[in-house]
Amino acid sequence: MTGTRLVVGAAIVEGGRLLAAQRSGPPALRGGWEFPGGKVDPGEDERAALVRECVEELGVQVVLGPRVGGDWPLDNGYRMHVWFATVVAGVPRPLEHLALRWLEPHELYDVPWLPADLPVVAAIEKLLPSRDA
Numbered sequence: 001m002t003g004t005r006l007v008v009g010a011a012i013v014e015g016g017r018l019l020a021a022q023r024s025g026p027p028a029l030r031g032g033w034e035f036p037g038g039k040v041d042p043g044e045d046e047r048a049a050l051v052r053e054c055v056e057e058l059g060v061q062v063v064l065g066p067r068v069g070g071d072w073p074l075d076n077g078y079r080m081h082v083w084f085a086t087v088v089a090g091v092p093r094p095l096e097h098l099a100l101r102w103l104e105p106h107e108l109y110d111v112p113w114l115p116a117d118l119p120v121v122a123a124i125e126k127l128l129p130s131r132d133a
């Protein structure tokens with residue numbers, strides 16, 4: 001069924017830096033880094049779900065930009081859709097995460113991302129403006 005088993009994630013970029021968020025739970029995922037986001041509720045529009053999650057998790061309003069790739073498989077049977085996003089109101093705070101970090105392009109792999117996120121980070125790296133362009 002469309003809309004089920006779908007996770008949405010936000011690649012929030014500001015000044016060339018990517019926002020990463022450290023999970024607080026469950027125990028198996030605690031400490032891992034991810035894109036803010038979460039599960040799409042049944043019947044919920046996936047973009048609306050991502051905007052909602054950014055309010056709940058970060059306390060900010062975002063506007064979504066282009067998609068990053070297509071279906072990203074997660075290891076829990078879910079798949080993930082990721083969008084670039086821009087903060088238009090508020091300053092991100094870790095309301096549900098242990099910590100937030102703004103990663104410079106050369107720091108993209110300095111945090112232990114959830115394993116399923118690594119190919120997404122690689123795709124984002126290719127799309128971020130090059131510093132020596």
Ligand SMILES: Nc1nc2c([nH]c(=O)n2[C@H]2C[C@H](O)[C@@H](COP(=O)(O)OP(=O)(O)OP(=O)(O)O)O2)c(=O)[nH]1
Nearest residue numbers: 007009034035036037038039074075076114116117
């Ligand atoms: N939000 C998010 N989840 C990810 C990422 N990568 C990844 O493997 N996941 C996994 C972790 C979780 O098993 C699942 C997302 O669940 P979640 O706990 O964030 O969803 P939620 O906020 O809606 O919370 P709940 O309904 O499960 O309580 O997807 C990512 O970058 N962002």
